Amino acid sequence: MNKPGLKYGALLLLLAVVVYHSVYFKKLDEVKAKGARTQFDAAAYADAFWKTKLLPATTKATDLNTLIQALKTDKDQAFAAHSNAMSIGNIRYFLVKGQGKITAVRDQEVTVSLTNGPDIIVATEYIFGNAARDASGLISLTEFTNTMDLNNVSAEINQIIRKRVVAPFKTSVKTGMEVEFTGAIELNRAHLHTEAIEVIPISIRSVGT
Amino acid sequence: MQISLQTYRPIILKFQSLIALLLLCITIGVLSDKFFTVANGWNVLRQISVNICISVGMTLVVLTAGIDLSVGSVLALSGAIAAGLLRNGIELPANNLYIGFTVFGAIVAGILTGSLLGWFNGWAITRFKLPPFVATLAMLTIARGLTMLWTEGFPITGLGDSFTFLGTGWFLGIPLPVWISGGIVLVTVLLMDQTRFGRYVYAIGGSESAARLSGVNINRIKIGVYTLAGALAAVGGLLVTSRLDSAQPNAGTSYELDSIAAVVIGGTSLSGGRGSILGTVQGAVIIGVLNNGLVLLNVSPFWQQVVKGIVILLAVIIDKSSAKGE
Structure with missing residues (x-):
């Protein structure tokens, strides 16, 4: 074989080795069937979490009036005792409960004057973020293989709140x-x-008359 | 014996980047007790590994009197292509065929993507005589747009331990990205110092017309340089993607500025023909140490940009005045 022939032959062989180690082939329907089996169902996870963990956990929620007082008295202690968060940083979440009178109704929110306490806002339009997911501290980061699934759980919980x-x-x-x-x-x-x-x-419901 | 500053001027000029780095380290070390720690040292080295990969390619481009503004976007697209192929493969419903990619295959695909985009830059610049600034600016937006299309604006995550080892692993007690960037520097230094290609790159930057009259195939060398710059940006993209275990659609934004800064601070002339890979490495280390120091000293991110800009400006002014002196 002449020199250019050898050169191109060697290049072709190298290319074949690279391709052989780069790709593999499967039947698409088999891959899809396996994918459907292993794909994370955020809606189902959120529904189960809502029913079996989050709603029961609200019975142990911190009274909002008490929390506000505790934050004013000793912020660090209040955060340590009542807050949860998955990530590091200063943003922390609290599971709270309260009672009061609605003093204003707007498109995005209502103002509630807490009994023996200050005014707070209850969101009724823009339900976003990770507060509902993380406040109870009952979801662990290690349950998820990627952050997308974790974010989807938040989105689904927020969707449940909007609807239910x-x-x-x-x-x-x-x-x-x-x-x-x-x-x-x-x-x-x-x-x-x-x-x-x-x-x-x-949860939010009317009480009394 | 009379010793004046003039006596040491050649030495100061020769080692100006190193002296600047030393002064920077001492200053930050005095102001922050966390700077001179082993963990922070590895952290800085990991971070600058990506910039070194990009900056080495940028040095070749700048040596030919060109510029490549697209490296940040090329980095993002290459990382996204590798991540997308690794995670999702290619589906061919008409043939009921699924083509899966191994980690090796995804890496090859990422580097090929960067090389192809770099080649296109070089081809556009030489074929249509476009100013490199314009051609690569166009590629900056094209590659960013393609990244958005490929990722649909969402990160591609869950790439597996084998892939993330590339950006987070250790080998012989040293982070793998440091080995990779070190290998790239070594190979490129040899390429520039020991091969005809390297000499042609300097010749083109020194005087393109003289190089052409000497029989150098200008277009071929330039296309080669831009292809190499694209491939090295892709390596940077793979390191970023594997380190984060995620291909971010907005990865690499403004990385071109850090790499140009490293090249300029490292003493490479923006008009081409003068500079070195090792100088650029020093420049990248200075930028990395500066970034790290500003964070450790709790300087506002807005001020960080101002400080970096001033440092780049000073580097160019010093470089210009030393060139005049020579």
């Missing part, structure tokens, strides 16, 4: 209504503002 909590509440809400609620709040440990607390509701 907020939608029915919005049909009957009016100023002056006495309500009882549980929910999740997000606070920044480094820049704490207790005067502007917003609750993502997990």
Whole structure:
């Protein structure tokens, strides 16, 4: 064989070795069937978490009035005792409960004047973020193989709140209504503002007349 | 014996980057007790590994009196292609065929992507006589757009332990990215010092017309240089993707500025023909140490940008005045 022939032959052989070690072939329907079996179902996970973990956990939620007082007295102690978060940093989440009178109803939120406490906001339109997922501290990061699945769980829990909590509440809400609620709040440990607390509701219902 | 600053001027000029690095390290070390720790040292080396990969390619481009603004976007697309192929493979429903990619295959595909985009830069610049600034600026937006299309704007995650080892693993007590960037530097130094290709790169940057009259195939060398720059940006992209275990659609944004800064601080002339790979490595270390120091000293990210800009400006001014002196 002449020199160029040898050169091209060697190159072709190298290319064949690279391709051989780079790709593999399977039947598409088999891969899809296996993928469907192993794919994470965020909606199902969120539904199960909602029913079996989050709703039962609200019975142990911290009273919001008590929490606000504790934050004013000893911030670090209050954060250590009542907050949860998956990530490091100053953003922490609290599972809270409270009771009060609705003093204002707006498109995105209602203002609730807590019984013997300050005014707080309950979100009724923009339900986003990880507060509802992380406040109970009952989901562990190690349960997930990637962050996308974890984020999808948050999105699905927020979707449940929109459909099962907020939608029915919005049909009957009016100023002056006495309500009882549980929910999740997000606070920044480094820049704490207790005067502007917003609750993502997990349950909210009218009480009394 | 009279000793004046003039006596040491040639030495100071020769080692100006090293002296600057030393002064920077001492200053940060005095101000922060966390700087001179082993963990921080490895952290800095890991971080600069990506910039070294990109900057080495950028040095070759700048030596030919060119510029490559697309390296950040090429990095993102190469990382995303590798991650996408590794995670999802290629589906051919018409043939009921699934083509899966091994880690090796994904790495090869990523590097080929970068090389192809780099080759296209070189081809556009030489074929249509486009200014490198314009051609690579166009590629910057093309590659970023393709990255968004490929990832649909979402990160591609869950790439597996074998792939993430590339960016997070250790070998003989040293982080793997440091070995990779070190290997790239070594090979490129040899390429520039020991081969005809290296001499042609310097010749083109020194005087393109003289190089052409000497029989150098300018277009071929330039295309080769841009292809190499694209391939090295792709290696950087693979390191970033594997370190994060995720291909981010906005990865590599403004990385071109850090790499140009490393090249300039390392003493490579933006008008081409003068500079070295080892100088660029020093430049990348200075940028890395500066970034690290500013974070350790709790300097606001907005001020960090101002400080980096001033350092680059000073480096160019010093380089210009030393060139005049020579």
